[in-house]
Amino acid sequence: MQNLRIKKGLSKTGCVMRKILFVTLVLLSAIGCFESKENYVLNPDGSGKVTIVGSFETTMAGMPSSTDPKDTMMEVKELLEKSKGVDAWSGVTFDRTKEGRISFQGTAFFPDISKLDLETFGKDANWKKEGNNLVLLIEEKEETETAPATKPSPEEVKSQIEQAKKQWQTMKSMMGPMLEKIKQDLTYKLPGTIESTTNMKKIDANTVNIQVDGAKIVAAMDAMMNDDQWLKKQAEAGVFIKGGNAPTMDDEELNLKIFGEKGPVKVIITGPGQSQFDYKAEVDAAKAEYSKLMDQLTKDTQ
Numbered sequence: 001m002q003n004l005r006i007k008k009g010l011s012k013t014g015c016v017m018r019k020i021l022f023v024t025l026v027l028l029s030a031i032g033c034f035e036s037k038e039n040y041v042l043n044p045d046g047s048g049k050v051t052i053v054g055s056f057e058t059t060m061a062g063m064p065s066s067t068d069p070k071d072t073m074m075e076v077k078e079l080l081e082k083s084k085g086v087d088a089w090s091g092v093t094f095d096r097t098k099e100g101r102i103s104f105q106g107t108a109f110f111p112d113i114s115k116l117d118l119e120t121f122g123k124d125a126n127w128k129k130e131g132n133n134l135v136l137l138i139e140e141k142e143e144t145e146t147a148p149a150t151k152p153s154p155e156e157v158k159s160q161i162e163q164a165k166k167q168w169q170t171m172k173s174m175m176g177p178m179l180e181k182i183k184q185d186l187t188y189k190l191p192g193t194i195e196s197t198t199n200m201k202k203i204d205a206n207t208v209n210i211q212v213d214g215a216k217i218v219a220a221m222d223a224m225m226n227d228d229q230w231l232k233k234q235a236e237a238g239v240f241i242k243g244g245n246a247p248t249m250d251d252e253e254l255n256l257k258i259f260g261e262k263g264p265v266k267v268i269i270t271g272p273g274q275s276q277f278d279y280k281a282e283v284d285a286a287k288a289e290y291s292k293l294m295d296q297l298t299k300d301t302q
Contacts, residue, residue: 036054038051039051040187041276043273046111047109049109049282050108050122054120058071073297083117084116085112085116087287089106092105092293113125129271132270134270134271157235181214182214182217192271197268199255199264200266208267217258
């Protein structure tokens with residue numbers, strides 16, 4: 001089986017939106033690009049469903065894709081099994097395209113979008129109540145770094161900047177063309193009237209959309225990694241990781257370059273909201289279908 005995909009957390013574009021860790025991105029080079037359209041429907045308690053139509057690569061760039069149907073089924077089985085925070089899937093269909101990618105369609109039911117962690121697709125989100133309002137915040141969850149106890153010397157700052165710029169240029173030449181092919185189109189139908197949004201397009205009174213374009217991400221990172229004043233500020237603040245890796249990106253500054261506004265990717269709606277579908281009833285129906293699908297995939301991949 002030519003399964004070269006690594007942990008999903010490294011495969012998402014979000015991994016490079018806030019942190020340009022060279023080693024992480026070298027690992028990412030073994031994954032390939034993906035495209036998706038994802039439509040979310042949320043209830044006030046954070047439960048919901050997302051219908052995904054997308055495709056993804058499973059081999060390193062330049063390597064031939066498997067033509068064995070069993071490999072395709074194993075990839076899809078892995079995607080379903082490794083997705084976290086999902087109660088059931090329904091309507092799952094898949095195939096291997098003539099380009100060697102895996103096309104995938106399915107609906108995932110989740111009890112809490114804040115705990116949803118989809119393999120390959122999806123985007124980290126935080127759903128919470130603020131006063132009488134409900135808030136959806138799209139974010140990249142990552143471990144925080146501890147700043148050095150002492151401020152780096154001017155020589156260390158210069159060395160860190162030079163190293164970070166070299167690493168970025170190497171990464172961009174290796175992976176830029178692949179990253180530029182990554183595209184996500186995410187729509188969220190919300191259980192209340194929208195009060196305000198930042199970095200999300202309002203479609204109607206209760207629907208927003210965000211589009212993630214790999215080419216914009218690469219261009220934004222390139223601009224920041226070639227800004228000596230910005231790099232100096234990051235280094236002096238101690239956010240470079242020991243060993244010369246690149247700095248943590250400024251969320252709001254990067255969002256401005258990618259999505260058009262300086263601020264979080266966020267939408268606020270009026271609460272308490274109303275359920276948009278009967279979660280339990282639809283999940284109960286989906287569980288039977290999902291169980292049969294997994295039994296069949298297990299049988300066919302043995």
